[in-house]
Amino acid sequence: MEKETEKQNLGSGSIPGLMIKLAVPTIIAQLVNLLYNLVDRIYIGHIREVGDIALTGLGLCFPVLMMVTAFAMLIGSGGAPRAAIYMGKGDNETAERILGNNTGICKDQYEDSSDRSNLQYHS
Secondary structure, X not given: OOOXXXXXXXXXXXXXXXXXXXXXXXXXXXXXXXXXXXXXXXHHHOOOOOHHHHHHHHHHHHHHHHHHHHHHHHHHHHHHHHHHHHHHOOOHHHHHXXXXXXXXXXXXXXXXXXXXXXXXXXX
């Protein structure tokens, strides 16, 4: 016997109801992520002799992690839907160009932020 999957038609129903139905899993995921980071920092902070240095490392890496996540969201939330539209139209060449441009933008931004050769240090 085949199991039927429930399909959600976002074109019908009340907008507030759909917003709540779609927002609740996202909010739960963010809360789980928050709790994970909180417990992680508490645990790391209690490590003898290196806890303070380890917390400093976490503090320095967190902004870098957020930048990587932001660029991943740029590709996933920005380029992928546009590419999917063109793939649905059968225009795979334009879809490849869109994803290539987004990937190129991320690569250029990463290279610009990691190029420290033009910085001058004052002592």
